[in-house]
Each structure stands twice: as structure tokens, then as C-alpha cells.
Amino acid sequence: MMVVMAKVQAQPAPYEWTSPSSNASQSMPCGGGDVGMNVWVEQGDVLFYLSRSGCFDENNSLLKLGRFRIHLSRPFNTTAFRQRLVLQEGYCEVTDGSQTVLIWADVEKPVVHVEMTDKQGNCQAEVSYESWRTHDRLLGKRGRFQTSYKFAAPKTLVTRRDSILKAADKLIFFHHNSDVTIFDATVKQQKMETVKQQMYNPLAKLTFGGQLTGDGFVFDSHSTGQYASTDYERWAYRSTRKASRQAVMIAMATCQGTMAQWMQQLAQTTKTVNQKRDKKVARQWWRQFWQRSFVEGNVPAVRNYTLFRYMLGCNSRGEWPTKFNGGLFTFDPEYVEKAPEYRITPDYRNWGGGVHTAQNQRLVYWPMLKNGDYDVLKPQLDFYLRIYRNAELRSKVYWNHGGACLTEQVENYGLPCLPEYGTKRPDDFDPGMERNAWLEYEWDTCLEFCMMALEAHRYSGMDISDYVPMIRSCLRFFDEHYQYLARKRSAKTLDGNGKLVLYPGSGCETIKGAYNSTSTIAALRTVTTALIDYLGGDSLLADFYQRLPEITVRDGKIAPAVHYERVQNVETPQLYPVFPWRIYGVGRPDIDVAKRTYQEDSLALKFRTHIGWKQDVIWAACLGMRDEAKGLLEKKLADGPHRFPAFWGPGYDWTPDHNWGGSGMIGMQEMLLQEVGDKLYIFPAWPEEWDVHFRLHAAHGTIVEAEMKGGKVVSVKVTPVERQKDVVNVLQ
Structure with a gap:
């Protein structure tokens, strides 16, 4: 095997669109820390939904924080239009070459920045906050599935309204849970009341929300409207002067306690903002993120692997994990399912939030x-x-x-x-x-x-x-x-x-x-x-x-x-000893037993597919079944049904389906690198006709970086270097 120093990865190229979108389903993810945004341009305005990890209401729905709209005084030149997700540094940019809207999230504290620039020096902007939770909203039969009550919800169940405080130079919005939540109903139902006072309860008095501010922005108007099938109220703030640059920020806070405590936390977050320093820190974090590991190649599955990893990286600092059923990037449900019952608010995701x-x-x-x-x-x-x-x-x-x-x-x-x-x-x-x-x-x-x-x-x-x-x-x-x-x-x-x-x-x-x-x-x-x-x-x-x-x-x-x-x-638990438990596989005893199970077991064959959380691509890869793994991966990580290719689903769950992406990501990793005892098997199930360059981690601080071209391994680098002897090139 040829062993040379592998090249360092060129940071991932931006993902780009050259035309505006039609609606929120054609949005692009953007985020960082524990914040996610769906960003799109529609009818000349830049819009984004704002989500944050851990925003659970009384019913244990995972609520969005609202929708924001940026309207510039002159429209984008559509012939030069670009919307770019700059993966290398974690931000989203909308530009026509003359004027630009740049959106990014701080990675160390919950703050979103929106920067608007104009080369002609006459940028004037209106930034609006749009909320559909301005009144208690009755949840219908389908809408109840965003809560933990799901099909057992009382018919009177509502999503309670938010509080919105307007001032001349800022807007504060928040949702405050009462003392009584679905936690109490669950404890009573399950006969746990004797120990209730000992129990952890994350929902009571939970408050989450944020504040919109901008230097030189003042309140302009309040209005109502409808987006998709959901009515909303809108608070617009406009810049008081024309300039080459305008900026607003959205600071957020989440805590359990009194409103005074929440306000104090929000104020403390705002106080620590230093936009120039924070941008530098955020961009450096993303550059280091991409250097930890990567997969580069000229097939769509590799590109979509990278896009999905970006989405996961947006919740690196969250108190709560990324939800499998949409993560931080859900959008209006009627763009996922066409049935009339899905004409409900953007807060919806199937199978609950908490x-x-x-x-x-x-x-x-x-x-x-x-x-x-x-x-x-x-x-x-x-x-x-x-x-x-x-x-x-x-x-x-x-x-x-x-x-x-x-x-x-x-x-x-x-x-x-x-x-x-x-x-x-x-x-x-x-x-x-x-x-x-x-x-x-x-x-x-x-x-x-x-x-x-x-x-x-x-x-x-x-x-x-x-x-x-x-x-x-x-x-x-x-x-x-x-x-x-x-x-x-x-x-x-x-x-x-x-x-x-x-x-x-x-x-x-x-x-x-x-x-x-x-x-x-x-x-x-x-x-x-x-x-x-x-x-x-x-x-x-x-x-x-x-x-x-x-x-x-x-x-x-x-x-x-x-x-x-x-x-x-329709699961196949008889193959769990292959993955996740790694009792059978490449380089392990009795692999033929596992292969026969994969190839001949009647239920394994009946249930085989690439959709959603299905794991067949992982098992095929772990068993070194190269052609089988390739075919399943091509389907699993093919472009999803929406404009952003890593918005898969709904599958068995919801869109964007994160366990669809996760199972595909695991499958690709297993095709590239498997570890058995002290041995590092490279390319155990990777198709020889796909050129690829990867860097992945293994046990004991080991990093394996390898490149294959034309079916040949052209470079391998293992850190620490003493583990180079443990590499097994399966293609030799």
C-alpha cells in the first residue's frame, strides 16, 4: 500500500442558489450554538424562521420563536441574485453584488445577527417580527400531534399565546409556562404522585423568547397578515437613516423561574455582545469544525452528507439534543403533507417536541x-x-x-x-x-x-x-x-x-x-x-x-x-448484533452467519428499504457488502424532495428527517472506515469507482485520513503515527 502524507482538506465549498424561493419549503438552514434558522427569499423579502433548542411549552411542543422579515428599500437584481450557505464559516448570505444581507448565529451565546450592506451607500431597511401566537390557538386533531398529548389530547387543548412587549427601539417576545403543565397530567396518570416532589420537571415556569434591537431602528407599524394558512401579527422596525451598512440582532434567553430572572438573563446576554469579536469566534469555530472530520467526493451522497453535518453542528452547544423529527429546521406543515388537516402553524412537527x-x-x-x-x-x-x-x-x-x-x-x-x-x-x-x-x-x-x-x-x-x-x-x-x-x-x-x-x-x-x-x-x-x-x-x-x-x-x-x-x-432487530453492537462484521468471527441473516432472513428481506430510519445501508457496509451498500447509499443520501437537498422526509417521521440523514451518515462512515480491535480497515465497503478523500476518528485519539482515486488508495495518514501499522487496506 502506498503511504504518503494526505492533503489537508480544502474547506467545503458554499452551497448556492441563483434564484429566489417560492415559499418556506424552499428555505436554507443556517445556525450555530443551539440556534437554527430557515432562510429564504420570497417576493423580494428575506425571511427566516427562528428556532432554539429547548423551547418547550406547557404541552411539551417544541415551539419556534417566530418569523423575521427583512425588506430593503430597493429590490434585489434577480439576474445577479445569489443565496449562499457559506459552510466553511457557518453563515448565510443573500446578495446581488450590490446589496447584501448576511445572517449568522453566535456559537457561544444565543444571539443572531443580521447585517445589511449596500455598495451605493443608501441602504435603508425594514425588519419585522411576525408571530402567529398572539392568541390562544385551539389545536385540531392533527395539530395535537405536535404535543406530548398526541391522540389522547383533550379537545379543548390550546397552544397558549406569547407575550409581546413593544418599545420605540426594541421588541421583546416570550412564552412563559404556568406552574401546571403536561408533566402534572403525566405524573397523575402514571400513579407517581407519591414521589412527585422528588422528580425533575423541566417544564414548570419555563420561559423562552428574545429581543429584537438595531442601532438606529425604531418602531414603524403594526399590522396583520397570513402566511401559507396561518394568520399572524407583524411589528415592523425601520432604519432612520440611509447608510452603507445597517444591522439588527436578536438576543435570546431561556430559563426556569420568574419573569424577572428571565429578563435579567436576556439583559446579561445582550450586554456581552461584541459583534466584531463574536463573528470572528463563530467563523473560527466553523473552520475548526470542518477540520475535525470530513468526506470529500464527486457524488451527490457526499455533498449531502456534508450539508447534513452542518445542520447537526448548529446544535453543538444546546442544553437539549437535536430532535430526530426535524431538528431546528421544520417549516409550515402544508408544504410537507398536502392534506387539508396539515394547514396549521409552523410550530407543527409529527411525534411531538419534548x-x-x-x-x-x-x-x-x-x-x-x-x-x-x-x-x-x-x-x-x-x-x-x-x-x-x-x-x-x-x-x-x-x-x-x-x-x-x-x-x-x-x-x-x-x-x-x-x-x-x-x-x-x-x-x-x-x-x-x-x-x-x-x-x-x-x-x-x-x-x-x-x-x-x-x-x-x-x-x-x-x-x-x-x-x-x-x-x-x-x-x-x-x-x-x-x-x-x-x-x-x-x-x-x-x-x-x-x-x-x-x-x-x-x-x-x-x-x-x-x-x-x-x-x-x-x-x-x-x-x-x-x-x-x-x-x-x-x-x-x-x-x-x-x-x-x-x-x-x-x-x-x-x-x-x-x-x-x-x-x-418493520424493524430488523436480528441484525442489531451487526450494528450498533458490532459483534459481527468485517474482521470479526462468524461474519457468514450475519451475511446469511442479511441475505436470507424472510423479515430482513421483507422490511428492506432506504427510507427514513431504516438501517440496511449500515448493515451492508458493516458486512463489507460493497455493491449492496453503494446501491442503498445512493438512495438514502440522494437529494430530498425539497429545494435544500438534505431536507429528507417525511419518511416515517417528519421533514427534515434527521434520522434519515443520520442513518445515511453512519452507512457512509462504515463504508470508509471500520475498527476491529487494533485494526483500522479502510474502504471496507466503498465502491472503487467513487473517488473520495476522508478524515474520520477512531479509538484512543486516532484520526485516519485517506484518499482513493481511480480505485487505488493514493494516500493514508494516521495520527498518532504509531497506528499507521494498524491500517488494513481492504482493496489490496
């Missing part, structure tokens, strides 16, 4: 490891850190044993989603159980996030000491709960071989009533081993590991369980 579907969330966050984006991973790990003690209270209240019972659809306060818990429950039904055909007994998805924490330490040395009690608790639940269930039906708590009986269990949402689910066993065995390795040994965990049953292999293929009662969904 509730997390873990099977979907995990695909957004697994790619962070090979990208080296450990800061971007942290909000997701912290999500579980905040809620797991509430899940421990569930185990104590319902069954009087230890461990965190974290469900598949889990609220941002650690309880099952109210409607999925079941609103029609027999009196004698176990109060700790969800009465839900899809979600019952599905408790193992939290283990993937435990593994992400352990892998983040293995990759980067990241301090994960705060997460270790959570990981222990998640493992402890399975040990104690399945012995508890066995004790209720037998004098013995283990089977005849001294192993736990994981029954009833679940393989994802699909293999229901499972006896020793393969996906659960693979998770428990892998996480337990990794935690023992991290701790340098642990006798209690070693004993637990000895109680874990083996994965079932039948007729030369991985079985989803020893047996099961029914198939409920």
Missing part, C-alpha cells in the same frame, strides 16, 4: 463519534443524565427494585409518553407497564446512549464519570426486573443454566412477546463488557455478565429471539 423516540434519536447521534463531534454528542448524553433518576423512581414505586426503567418513547422528564402509556387500562394492569402494542417491554434503547458515552471516552478520553452511575442503573434494571418477574411466576429466578430469562421482552417495536430478544442480549453483553473495561474490572458487573444468555443462532442465521408472539412493526 418526547424522544429513542430508536430514532440514536441514529442522529451515533455518527458524532467518527466525526469527532463530542461536543455535539454531549446534549444527547445529558438528556439521559437529567432524566434517569425519575426512571429509577418508576422502578421503586411500581416494583420496589432498583435500576432506571427508561422506555422507548420517553419524555424529557423521564416518564413514558402520556398517550402511549395507555388511556384505556384495566384496573389490574401493571402500572409500570405501557399498555401499547408497539412499545410494551421495550426498555433497551437507553443502552445505546450508554454505549455512546463509553465510546466517547474510548475515542477521545472524554470525562464520562458523571454518566457512569446512569449506565450502571440502566444495566441494573434488567438484572433486577427480570429476576422480579421470574419470582412472580416461579420459585427460581434464573433458568436451568443459571441465566436470566428475558421474558416478556421486545426486539425493537417489532418482535413482541420475545423470549430472550437478540437485540436486548447484544446490548446488555456489549455495554456490560465496555463498562467493565472502562472501570478496569468490577465483580458485580462480571457476575451480571455471567447471568446473561447467549444470542440465538438458528439454521445458520441470527434469530430475533428464542421465540416470540407476534411481529408488530
Whole structure:
């Protein structure tokens, strides 16, 4: 293998449009820190929706902060029009060569800047704030799915109005939750009131919003209007003089407490703004972001991988993780689905705002490891850190044993989603159980996030000491709960071989009533081993590991369980030992067993597709199936249905579908680099006809950079250099 110093990546080229857009569905993402914007130009005006991580209302909807409109005194020259997402430095620019609107977000504090310049020196602008939450808005049957009530919502459910305070030189807008929220309804429904005062509650008295200000801008007018199917009110501020440059900023704040505390936080954020310095810091952060890792190539999938990674980078500093069902970049739902019921506000996203579907969330966050984006991973790990003690209270209240019972659809306060818990429950039904055909007994998805924490330490040395009690608790639940269930039906708590009986269990949402689910066993065995390795040994965990049953292999293929009662969904948990648990794969024992499962298992074949959260491209890549992986990746990371090519979906969820992009990103990474023990396999499933240059991360601070041209590996660089000997070129 030829080994030379690989070139340093040229920073990603701007993504550009040469004509204005028709509506918000043709918007372009822009953001940073924990702020996202959808930016587009329509009928001469520059518009953007503003979103921020963690803006949950009383119903646990993830609300937008509003829409902004920039109107310049003279229109853009459409023949010279450009709208550019400058990926290298993280900003969006609209220009015709003479006048320019530049939009960017601070990466260290929640502030958005809008700069307007005119080479003729006569720039005059009107900047407006548009809000559709100026009155309590009744939620219809479809609109309730943006909340955690979903299909079980009371018919009188409303999204409560915001408060908007107009002054001559600024506009303040905010949403303030009352003391009583869906948290209280969920606690009561799930019979947790005896421990309510001990529970973490992120919704009560939560306030979020911001302030629009601009040097030389004064209030001009108030009006009403309609965008798409939603009415709104508009507050316009205009510049008092013509100049070569005008600027406004939007500072934001979010806190739980009194209004005075929120105002104080907003004032403190505003006080720390230094636009020149902050711009320099933001641009430097994005340049460093792109140097951490990259994939360059001349195929659409690579371009879209890069665009999607930018979207993920916009929530690098958030207290809350990026939601799988649209992230920070949703837009008016009638542009996603055409049915009349979707003619509702831009706040809508399917499957809720504060509730997390873990099977979907995990695909957004697994790619962070090979990208080296450990800061971007942290909000997701912290999500579980905040809620797991509430899940421990569930185990104590319902069954009087230890461990965190974290469900598949889990609220941002650690309880099952109210409607999925079941609103029609027999009196004698176990109060700790969800009465839900899809979600019952599905408790193992939290283990993937435990593994992400352990892998983040293995990759980067990241301090994960705060997460270790959570990981222990998640493992402890399975040990104690399945012995508890066995004790209720037998004098013995283990089977005849001294192993736990994981029954009833679940393989994802699909293999229901499972006896020793393969996906659960693979998770428990892998996480337990990794935690023992991290701790340098642990006798209690070693004993637990000895109680874990083996994965079932039948007729030369991985079985989803020893047996099961029914198939409920369209997942393939029998391939989870390939990914995420990496028991089978390139360079690992018995890869033929996994390949036969992929190629011959009737359910694996029946459920195969590239859509949404489907993982087939990942499994094909992990098994070194080059042609199969290529075909699936071409479909998975092809341009989405909207103008911005990484706005996929809705798939099974919503648009832009982030677990669609995440699963595609993982698939591409696995095609380029896999790590087995001390070996670094490069190009294990990459098509030889695709030229590519990549830099990705591996364990122990390792960075692999390699380039392939014309089917030949032309350069490889490994840092630290002593790991160069570990490279295995699969193409040789």
C-alpha cells in the first residue's frame, strides 16, 4: 500500500442558489450554538424562521420563536441574485453584488445577527417580527400531534399565546409556562404522585423568547397578515437613516423561574455582545469544525452528507439534543403533507417536541463519534443524565427494585409518553407497564446512549464519570426486573443454566412477546463488557455478565429471539448484533452467519428499504457488502424532495428527517472506515469507482485520513503515527 502524507482538506465549498424561493419549503438552514434558522427569499423579502433548542411549552411542543422579515428599500437584481450557505464559516448570505444581507448565529451565546450592506451607500431597511401566537390557538386533531398529548389530547387543548412587549427601539417576545403543565397530567396518570416532589420537571415556569434591537431602528407599524394558512401579527422596525451598512440582532434567553430572572438573563446576554469579536469566534469555530472530520467526493451522497453535518453542528452547544423529527429546521406543515388537516402553524412537527423516540434519536447521534463531534454528542448524553433518576423512581414505586426503567418513547422528564402509556387500562394492569402494542417491554434503547458515552471516552478520553452511575442503573434494571418477574411466576429466578430469562421482552417495536430478544442480549453483553473495561474490572458487573444468555443462532442465521408472539412493526432487530453492537462484521468471527441473516432472513428481506430510519445501508457496509451498500447509499443520501437537498422526509417521521440523514451518515462512515480491535480497515465497503478523500476518528485519539482515486488508495495518514501499522487496506 502506498503511504504518503494526505492533503489537508480544502474547506467545503458554499452551497448556492441563483434564484429566489417560492415559499418556506424552499428555505436554507443556517445556525450555530443551539440556534437554527430557515432562510429564504420570497417576493423580494428575506425571511427566516427562528428556532432554539429547548423551547418547550406547557404541552411539551417544541415551539419556534417566530418569523423575521427583512425588506430593503430597493429590490434585489434577480439576474445577479445569489443565496449562499457559506459552510466553511457557518453563515448565510443573500446578495446581488450590490446589496447584501448576511445572517449568522453566535456559537457561544444565543444571539443572531443580521447585517445589511449596500455598495451605493443608501441602504435603508425594514425588519419585522411576525408571530402567529398572539392568541390562544385551539389545536385540531392533527395539530395535537405536535404535543406530548398526541391522540389522547383533550379537545379543548390550546397552544397558549406569547407575550409581546413593544418599545420605540426594541421588541421583546416570550412564552412563559404556568406552574401546571403536561408533566402534572403525566405524573397523575402514571400513579407517581407519591414521589412527585422528588422528580425533575423541566417544564414548570419555563420561559423562552428574545429581543429584537438595531442601532438606529425604531418602531414603524403594526399590522396583520397570513402566511401559507396561518394568520399572524407583524411589528415592523425601520432604519432612520440611509447608510452603507445597517444591522439588527436578536438576543435570546431561556430559563426556569420568574419573569424577572428571565429578563435579567436576556439583559446579561445582550450586554456581552461584541459583534466584531463574536463573528470572528463563530467563523473560527466553523473552520475548526470542518477540520475535525470530513468526506470529500464527486457524488451527490457526499455533498449531502456534508450539508447534513452542518445542520447537526448548529446544535453543538444546546442544553437539549437535536430532535430526530426535524431538528431546528421544520417549516409550515402544508408544504410537507398536502392534506387539508396539515394547514396549521409552523410550530407543527409529527411525534411531538419534548418526547424522544429513542430508536430514532440514536441514529442522529451515533455518527458524532467518527466525526469527532463530542461536543455535539454531549446534549444527547445529558438528556439521559437529567432524566434517569425519575426512571429509577418508576422502578421503586411500581416494583420496589432498583435500576432506571427508561422506555422507548420517553419524555424529557423521564416518564413514558402520556398517550402511549395507555388511556384505556384495566384496573389490574401493571402500572409500570405501557399498555401499547408497539412499545410494551421495550426498555433497551437507553443502552445505546450508554454505549455512546463509553465510546466517547474510548475515542477521545472524554470525562464520562458523571454518566457512569446512569449506565450502571440502566444495566441494573434488567438484572433486577427480570429476576422480579421470574419470582412472580416461579420459585427460581434464573433458568436451568443459571441465566436470566428475558421474558416478556421486545426486539425493537417489532418482535413482541420475545423470549430472550437478540437485540436486548447484544446490548446488555456489549455495554456490560465496555463498562467493565472502562472501570478496569468490577465483580458485580462480571457476575451480571455471567447471568446473561447467549444470542440465538438458528439454521445458520441470527434469530430475533428464542421465540416470540407476534411481529408488530418493520424493524430488523436480528441484525442489531451487526450494528450498533458490532459483534459481527468485517474482521470479526462468524461474519457468514450475519451475511446469511442479511441475505436470507424472510423479515430482513421483507422490511428492506432506504427510507427514513431504516438501517440496511449500515448493515451492508458493516458486512463489507460493497455493491449492496453503494446501491442503498445512493438512495438514502440522494437529494430530498425539497429545494435544500438534505431536507429528507417525511419518511416515517417528519421533514427534515434527521434520522434519515443520520442513518445515511453512519452507512457512509462504515463504508470508509471500520475498527476491529487494533485494526483500522479502510474502504471496507466503498465502491472503487467513487473517488473520495476522508478524515474520520477512531479509538484512543486516532484520526485516519485517506484518499482513493481511480480505485487505488493514493494516500493514508494516521495520527498518532504509531497506528499507521494498524491500517488494513481492504482493496489490496
